[in-house]
Amino acid sequence: MNIVSILSTLEFGIVFGLLALSVYSALSTGLLSLASIAFAGCGAFLFVHLTDQLNWSPVLVLVCAAGVGAVAAALLSVVLLHLESHYIAMATIAVVLMTRVAVLNLPGVTGGVNGLAVFEQLSPLYIIGALLISIWVFARLRRSRYGLASEIVREDTTVAATLGINIRAIRRVSFVISGAFGGLAGALLASLYGYIDADTFFMDLAFVCLAAVVLGGAFHWIGALVGGVVFTVLPELLRGWFDQADQILNGLILVIIMIFLPRGLADPLRWRTIFGVGRSRRARLPEGPEGSPDQGPGPIKVKEAQS
Amino acid sequence: MDLLLQQLVNGLSLGSLYAIFAIGFGLIFANMNILNVAHGAFATWGVIAAYFLLINADVPFWVAVLAGVLGSGAIGLLAELFAFKPLRDRNAGMLGSIIVAVGIWIILLNLAEVVLGPNPKAMPEGTFPSQPIDVFGIVVPPIFLVNFAALVVVAVGLSLFLSKTRFGAAIRSVGFKPETASIVGVNTKLVLSVTAILAAGIAGLAGVLTSFSTNNVSFTVGEGLLLKGFAAVVIGGFGNIRGAVIAGVGIGLLEAMTLQYLSTTFRDAITFGLLLAFLVIRPQGIFGELKVSRA
Numbered sequence: 126m127n128i129v130s131i132l133s134t135l136e137f138g139i140v141f142g143l144l145a146l147s148v149y150s151a152l153s154t155g156l157l158s159l160a161s162i163a164f165a166g167c168g169a170f171l172f173v174h175l176t177d178q179l180n181w182s183p184v185l186v187l188v189c190a191a192g193v194g195a196v197a198a199a200l201l202s203v204v205l206l207h208l209e210s211h212y213i214a215m216a217t218i219a220v221v222l223m224t225r226v227a228v229l230n231l232p233g234v235t236g237g238v239n240g241l242a243v244f245e246q247l248s249p250l251y252i253i254g255a256l257l258i259s260i261w262v263f264a265r266l267r268r269s270r271y272g273l274a275s276e277i278v279r280e281d282t283t284v285a286a287t288l289g290i291n292i293r294a295i296r297r298v299s300f301v302i303s304g305a306f307g308g309l310a311g312a313l314l315a316s317l318y319g320y321i322d323a324d325t326f327f328m329d330l331a332f333v334c335l336a337a338v339v340l341g342g343a344f345h346w347i348g349a350l351v352g353g354v355v356f357t358v359l360p361e362l363l364r365g366w367f368d369q370a371d372q373i374l375n376g377l378i379l380v381i382i383m384i385f386l387p388r389g390l391a392d393p394l395r396w397r398t399i400f401g402v403g404r405s406r407r408a409r410l411p412e413g414p415e416g417s418p419d420q421g422p423g424p425i426k427v428k429e430a431q432s
Numbered sequence: 433m434d435l436l437l438q439q440l441v442n443g444l445s446l447g448s449l450y451a452i453f454a455i456g457f458g459l460i461f462a463n464m465n466i467l468n469v470a471h472g473a474f475a476t477w478g479v480i481a482a483y484f485l486l487i488n489a490d491v492p493f494w495v496a497v498l499a500g501v502l503g504s505g506a507i508g509l510l511a512e513l514f515a516f517k518p519l520r521d522r523n524a525g526m527l528g529s530i531i532v533a534v535g536i537w538i539i540l541l542n543l544a545e546v547v548l549g550p551n552p553k554a555m556p557e558g559t560f561p562s563q564p565i566d567v568f569g570i571v572v573p574p575i576f577l578v579n580f581a582a583l584v585v586v587a588v589g590l591s592l593f594l595s596k597t598r599f600g601a602a603i604r605s606v607g608f609k610p611e612t613a614s615i616v617g618v619n620t621k622l623v624l625s626v627t628a629i630l631a632a633g634i635a636g637l638a639g640v641l642t643s644f645s646t647n648n649v650s651f652t653v654g655e656g657l658l659l660k661g662f663a664a665v666v667i668g669g670f671g672n673i674r675g676a677v678i679a680g681v682g683i684g685l686l687e688a689m690t691l692q693y694l695s696t697t698f699r700d701a702i703t704f705g706l707l708l709a710f711l712v713i714r715p716q717g718i719f720g721e722l723k724v725s726r727a
Contacts, residue, residue, distance in 0.1 A: 157527055204712050211467065211526060215666060216711040222659060222704040230697050332469065332534045339531045369542035376542070379535030383528050384518045 134361045135354070136249055139256050140317055142353025144310035144330075145337040146259055147194075149349040150303040152338060154296045155279040157210065159331040160201060160217040163224040164194035164304045165311025166326035170228075170235050172312035173321065176245035183247055187255065187312055194308020195301050202300045206293060221331050228323040240322025247316040255309060256350075263346035266302075275299055336379050342389030351391050438570050439688045445576040447684020448583040449642050453657045454664035454676040455586055456634030462671025463607030463627050466516060466529040471635050472658030473540035474511075478504030478636020479643045479653050480547055486556050493560045493644075500640035501633045508632020511536050512625055520624075544651035552650035560644055575644050582641060586634055587677050594673075603627055607671070663707040669717025679718065 144165055151158035168190035175186045205216050228235045235241065266272050277285040278295050285292055315321050333356065341352025359378070360371030388394060453475065460468045481503025482496040491499075515532045522528075560578075564571045594600035605613040606623045614620045638657055643649050664683055668675025683703055690699045710717065 152527075157530070208711070208715060212711055212715045214467065214526075214530065215662075216708065216715075218662075219666075219704055219708040219711055222700070223708055226697075226701045226704060230701065332537070336531060336534050336538075339527065343527070369546050372542040373539050373546075376535045376538030376540075379538065380515050380532050383524065383532045383535065384515070384522065387519075387522055387524045387528055 130361075132249070134358055136252055137317060138354035138357035139252055139350070140310055140313045140353075141334065141337060141357050142350035143255060143259055143306060143313065145334045145341070145349035145353040146263065146346060147303045147305075147307035147310060148334050148338045149343065149346055150263075150299050150306060152343055153279060153346075154275045154299040155210065155282070156206075156296055156300060157214040157335075158217045158300065158303060159214070159328075159335060160198070160205075160220045161303055161307040161310075161334060162326045162331040163217075163220050164197055164307030165314060165330075166224050166228065167193050167197050168308030168311030169315035169321050169326065170241070171308075172245070172315045173241050173243050174234075177243070183245070183251055187251065187309060190312035191305040191309040194311070195305040198301045198304020198307070199297070201304075202297045206296050206300065218328070218331070221326075221328060225323045225327050228326075236322065238323070240320055240325075243315050243319050243321060245316055246319070247313065252313055255313060259306065259309075260346075260350075262302075267346060271295065271298060333375075336375075339389055340379060340382050342391035342393075344388060345391055345393050348389050348391040352389070355390070434569050435692065439692045440685065441570055441572055441576060443685035443688030444681065445579045445645060445684070446688060447681035448579040449638050449645065449657065449680075450660045450664050450684050451677045451680025452579075452583050452586050452641070453635055453638035453661035454668065454680045455590060455673055456631040456638070457658075457661045458665040458668070458670050458672065458676050459590070459627065459634070460631040461665065463603055464516065464624060464631075465526065465607075466533060467526070468533045468631075469530065469658070470511065470533045470537035470540060471631070471661070472654030472656075473537050473544065474504045474507050474632040475635040475639030475642075475654035475657050476544050476651055477507045477540060477654075478633075478639040479649055480544060481636070482640045482643070483548075483553070483555065483649050486559055496559065497637065497640050500636045502636075504636025504639065505629040505633035507540065508628040508635075509625060511632070512628035516628070517621070517624070541651065541655075548649065548651045550651075552648050554647050555644055555649060562647075573645075575641070579641050579645060582637060583677065583681075586637065587673055590630075590634075591673050599623075599626070660703065663703050665717075666707055666715075667710045667717055669719045672717065672719050675717050675719040 144161060147161035147164065148158065151161070171193050172186055172190050175181045175189060176183065181189075201220065205213060205220075208216055229237055231237070232239075274285070274290045274295050277288065277290060278292050282292055285295075311326070314325075318325065334353075337352035337356045338349045339352070340356060341350065342348025356375065360375055363371050363374055382389070386392075453471075457468065457471045460466055460471065478500035482500035485491055485499045486496050515536055516529065519528055519532050561574050564573045566572075592600075594604060602613065602618045602623050603626070605616070605618055606620050606627075610620050610624075613623075635654070635657075638661075639654055642657060643653055660683060661680070664676055664680035667683070668677070668679035683706075686702060686706075687699050690702055
């Protein structure tokens, strides 16, 4: 494997990581949303039109892509956010299915079944820039009042409501952030692929992103980035054993990680137990409401505690 | 008029397949609390079992169907034993089970591509009579009758099994609350394994019949079923066999009519639009969920 292919793989890994961040953002308030892929589709097609036809500068286009994702998310949040946990997941799956139908049926905008060629190749600097900005945003958000509130909303909505947190508003904010990063990642992905069509932004990508988040760790923003990179680089290293070996291995890793390391590779709770920093873990243990992997490693088993 | 009747017949056959698949998908959701995205891959593996039996041995149609059901049932059991059960023992929530299902889906789909190759194949000639029957000017391929009969058998059989037998009651009790069920003496492990086999076997049946109906053996057979079956389950209501049947057949009819009177491009738009509308406006489906949720 030469240095060029390693770099290109890393680029893909980072962009998948950004898309996974979009999924993480919604998940950080307990919304299991695959709509990020639909937002990525919006961002990608906007990217093609603005760069190829209007020749706008890349930075401006990336900002617009993030903006269109955020607007789409804000509109969707009006109809979707009243749903309960499973139904949010299913409704966003339906949104992804509808996106594909829309892409196929709007050939004037999206090229229909033929797809669109992307001529604008962004330099890796844009990807690194986007990565740094995302890290800054998520690191700041985690330490903010919003970050605290979102953690409570995710862990227990009843507690959140008792504390006077507006659950719907927090979730809406997380959904809009998810939309913005989805749009941004979609635009970057379009420039990496060089060609986009209806199947680029479909269920496979949605599941891979969700998988990347959970593999990396769904309890810290760095997990999404780690998951995105691992999920891209690992198959690349193993390519060529036999057909589809890389994909099959991805699936196996996913199942094994979920069973043996349900909180993912990057898990703040485990850092606390290993390094002994932060709050005591006994105070945090009985957690894991609907929609979140339950229980970190440790001697205390509270298996059927919440019922 | 003939055209309308013809499309009704086509839609009924297609809808029967969707409905059969949806029953299995709903069974696994309602009783194991897993949104099983790998269910389509289970169906594909049923097709693979039937296909390889047919090209290697000269067996009758019924044996091939049975092989498909058993094959996918076995895959379902493996998934339950090696993935869902260990996960359940660790008490991971809904997200965990979806991710594991995604993992299984990736594995099974890609293995299927390795086994079948990327190009679609056809079921061997002459396994099942393909000569259509002419009923008052309407062309009815014999497989259509099998599809419809299979739906009736699966729907009625499973309803009776779940509502009239002790084991069916055990399945429902585990679906309601596993801890309570095991306190009153239900063998939860056995019940969940049987549920997984049943659900996967039903998926295999739908897959094999789809392959015969469309004369298409490929590694993506199950994926189309998954999306339409998912829509049928949501619209009909989870854990509700009657709802799944009505919604599945309804979607099949709607698709046949759309193909005939509107255009191909609208087919998926209408189905998935309906799915989204139901999720937003009436997430419990037409008839509501049978499961009683605790406060």
